[in-house]
Amino acid sequence: MDDRALTARAQAGDGAAFAPIVERHQGMVYALALGKTGHPQDAEEVVQTAFLKAWQGLPNFRGEAAFSTWLYRLTVHAAVDLLRQRRQHLSLDDPDLPPLPAGGAGPEAQVQENDRRRQLWEAIDALPEGLRTPFLLREVEGRSYQEIAQALGVAEGTVKSRLARARARLRAALADLAPGAHQRKGGDGA
Numbered sequence: 001m002d003d004r005a006l007t008a009r010a011q012a013g014d015g016a017a018f019a020p021i022v023e024r025h026q027g028m029v030y031a032l033a034l035g036k037t038g039h040p041q042d043a044e045e046v047v048q049t050a051f052l053k054a055w056q057g058l059p060n061f062r063g064e065a066a067f068s069t070w071l072y073r074l075t076v077h078a079a080v081d082l083l084r085q086r087r088q089h090l091s092l093d094d095p096d097l098p099p100l101p102a103g104g105a106g107p108e109a110q111v112q113e114n115d116r117r118r119q120l121w122e123a124i125d126a127l128p129e130g131l132r133t134p135f136l137l138r139e140v141e142g143r144s145y146q147e148i149a150q151a152l153g154v155a156e157g158t159v160k161s162r163l164a165r166a167r168a169r170l171r172a173a174l175a176d177l178a179p180g181a182h183q184r185k186g187g188d189g190a
Helices: 003-011 015-037 040-060 067-089 107-126 129-139 145-152 156-177 181-185
Strands: none
Touching (some): 003 067, 067 129, 067 145, 107 156, 129 145
8 A cells, every 4th residue: 555545544543554654664764864863873763753743743744745755854854853952962971972983994084074974964954945855855865856856846957956056055065164175265375
């Protein structure tokens, strides 16, 4: 049974119809949450929040977009909310910080890599919704241009131009954050 039929049954009061929806989408929701938070425990919290919000919001779901697109948005919002909460309470000795991977690069390289990932997600979060959503659908979820266009109700060309603008903004934002960026922009920096 497809999502549309299952959501209609769940909206009609069949609570058991929601379980197959959860099973079908939990992998995508977890992968998206993990990519957004970078920490398995946070990702699990985001997954629970997203599905809870989906269940609570099901009576208001109109089906204008695919259920997966709606669930995707709920997941992104839950992850952003959690990250905002974490940033407000973050300290270097926080036990909830993800551990550094063992082996490979040294601690300094790992700190730099974690910092680059954090900067990337902050730059993505700073994108306007009209650019952020197609970017995440394409780059995180791996959706095709056609799927994104259908989910957002726009032409494929619009999706491509929004993705190009999102990538350009991200490149510019990350270039400004790169070590020595001010020296490169201003010549020799003297």
